[in-house]
Amino acid sequence: MTEPFIQALNVGKTYGQDRILERVNATVHQGEFITLVGASGCGKSTFLKMILGIEQPSSGELLLNGAPMPNEPGPDRGIVFQQYSVFPHMTVLENVVAAKGFQKASLSGYLFGKEKRQARQEASEILHQVGLGHALTRYPHELSGGMKQRLAIAQAVIGKPKILLLDEPFGALDPGIRADMHALILDVWRQHKLTIFMVTHDLKEGFYLGTRLWVFDKLRHDPHAPNAYGASITYDLPVGATADDLYREIDEQIRPTPIFNHHSELTETP
Structure with missing residues (x-):
């Protein structure tokens, strides 16, 4: 087994009194393709921004090759957003x-x-x-x-770059075009030997692409203080090895509607 490429050690992120992430622990090796799913607002994009270097953990450590993640973007980390950033002229x-x-x-x-x-x-x-x-x-x-x-x-x-960050890159595309983009990003991943992190709201897309799927969710909920607790990685699954009932459970968690789950009697997802 190679040395860890990226490590999250009890990573937390807060903005004022709002806790976005807490106790995030993960180890990623070079060349992996991680897809991140979870309810809107649960901190997936915030985690990507910490890898990019435009946000820093409020607690814990985020390491790149054993050293603190650089606190500014660099050429070793590329990013693609859903909104395009081009020069029109x-x-x-x-x-x-x-x-x-x-x-x-x-x-x-x-x-x-x-x-x-x-x-x-x-x-x-x-x-x-x-x-x-x-x-x-x-x-x-x-x-x-x-x-x-x-x-x-x-x-x-x-x-x-060694790391490519994708923040819902295909969310605005039609299904047929998205299928073409899936084939493209898999080809780019293999050809350029990248480590990829991709945020998506589409669970099927998350399970289809890459090698691992992370589910971000809150383990603790306070209906009177919805931002008192942050999200963590509640599932870390190898792609292609998930039972149908677990797939349905995760699918229900990331829908933007009130849902029942095994963590609490009622969870309100934003």
């Missing part, structure tokens, strides 16, 4: 080259000469990999939703 190719340029220490991020030619070559290769080889000269307003998401993945991957 740049072509598809120029957007990916710009993403490469922003890794530089300079304020402008501009590339020149041989460095720029190399970046354009890399960007072109990655865009062909994600199925946008025919659209290098198009502008973002000329792209469909699925094409924009392919562009966002190319922007994240050109930095050659």
Whole structure:
């Protein structure tokens, strides 16, 4: 067994009096693909932000290769959101080259000469990999939703990150397009040997993609103080090895309706 790549040791996160996460413990090895599910507002995206470095734990430790997770984003961690982040005045190719340029220490991020030619070559290769080889000269307003998401993945991957964070990346896409994106992200994961964390509200998607599924939920509930307790990882399951009754139980937990579960008589999910 290899050394842990990422470790969460009793990680907690609070904002003022609101406790979002508590007692999160997990060990991840390089190359794993983790999907995160849970009711809206249970801290899944907050956990992603802590890995990215734009949020820090309020308690406990989050470690990368045995050292504290850097408290700012770096090229070793790429992220793709549901909302696209592109420059509308740049072509598809120029957007990916710009993403490469922003890794530089300079304020402008501009590339020149041989460095720029190399970046354009890399960007072109990655865009062909994600199925946008025919659209290098198009502008973002000329792209469909699925094409924009392919562009966002190319922007994240050109930095050659070790970790790719996906925050509900396919939630706004039609089912047919989502199936294509599932095949794409699995291909990108294998080809670039990434460690992936993906937040999703779709349990079927969570069980289909990757190697492990985490369920975030609150172990303790106070109906008079709904934010008094934070969520933790209540299930850590290998993908493809879950009984039907457990699948239904988890599916009920992440629906945004009042539900009954084994933790309490009535749980109100936000």
